Amino acid sequence: MNERHLTFSSRAARLQYMLLMGLFRLAVTRGLYGRFARGLGRVFGPDGTVFLHEGGAPPYRIALNDGYWTRFALYRAPYEPEVARVLTAASGATPLFCDLGANKGFWTTRAAPLFEQVIAVEASAATFAELSGNARDVPNVTLHRAAIHARSGEEMRFVNTHLSHASARLEADLPAGGQDRVETVGTRAVDDLVPEGVTALIKLDVEGAEIAAIEGAARALTDGAVLIYEDHGNDPACTVSAHLLSDPDIRLYSIETGLIPMPDVATIRACKTDAYKGYNFLAARADSKLLARIMQGFANPARSG
Known part of the structure; x- marks a missing residue:
């Protein structure tokens, strides 16, 4: 890449x-x-x-x-090189990459040459239009306009912040401001996107709805899916990571300077030194075969980039 x-x-x-x-x-x-x-x-x-x-x-x-x-x-290029390294390490080990909260499709388009199938989901109508412009002609990419949540088929109100498309969110997580635009969007659960038995690589960036999204990915994680998720520097409680760590079968890793085990919230908190930055971490069951392949890729710099 x-x-x-x-x-x-x-x-x-x-x-x-x-x-x-x-x-x-x-x-x-x-x-x-x-x-x-x-x-x-x-x-x-x-x-x-x-x-x-x-x-x-x-x-x-x-x-x-x-x-x-x-x-x-x-x-400030390159953009999130740690995510690129995970994608490269997972290439060939799974047919499916899911870009959930895909924004305008940066990781969707980066992943397209590496995986047999890419599923990209974005909630904002305006941002989804730009995602479509970037990815609609890519034959192995499937696009969905939806909000990732615990269950499919519900309707939720989605807030487009007036200055930053990257901070769009569900209204239930934080009320809209005076200049924000609110729209209604349907929900999709991860388990309804990932076919049963497929060990998908999933990038999750859903601005505050992470725990609900993870609840909707229970079967996919049991099937060995690996999750790239964000734990933001402005959250000292490390809410998303703490939720994942409550499952004794889940293992967490920092990916910024290698694949480093994160055994507890205190270790994760110590990694987050910038309150304005979102930090990417990896989560999977300890017995995930895809996790094992990614670990091999990180141990081999020539493969993982």
Whole structure:
């Protein structure tokens, strides 16, 4: 996944990108960083786009007025290299990758060359439209607009925050603000997405609904699924990790600097030194064959990247 280059929608977009990268070096806060992107977007218009080409993955479209993806996938690239390493280590060991809370499809498109099937789920209508633009023509990708939760077939209210698509969430987890947009979306449970007997690799990023989503993945985890999940730095209780650790058969691992066992909440809390950052961890049953293959991949840098 490390061969990387950019293409642009126009010469103006290339200029916008160069100015953006220069201005971002002056940004001292996350808010100022986002204002730079939106401000340049108003000057150049909304159509400025860069396409990220990486290895054999389909190109990933990034709007140049997007303060999240221009920051993390362009200015601070590579984006979440620890997740890329897990995907590479799992390639060939399972046919299925599930990108749940897929946003605009970064990991969906990165995973497409590595797995026989990719399932991507996104709740926000606007973000799902951009996910579709990035992945709808990829033959082994199946897209669903839904909210991942404990049970399928329910309807829930979903909040699109007015400044950051990356912070969209279910309204039940936190009420909407005055400028937020609320829409209704149906729910899907992980166990209704992953076929019985398939040991899927699942990336879960559902902004506050993680515990309900994990409850809806009980059978998949019993079948040996491996879960990449986020435990945010602003949660000293490590709520999601504590829930997983309450099951004595589940093992947790930090993946940022290797595959490191996380035996308790105190160890996980010590890893989270930045209150503004989401930290990726791995969870699976101790007897998961897919977990064993991923561990082999991490032990072999030539394989895991």
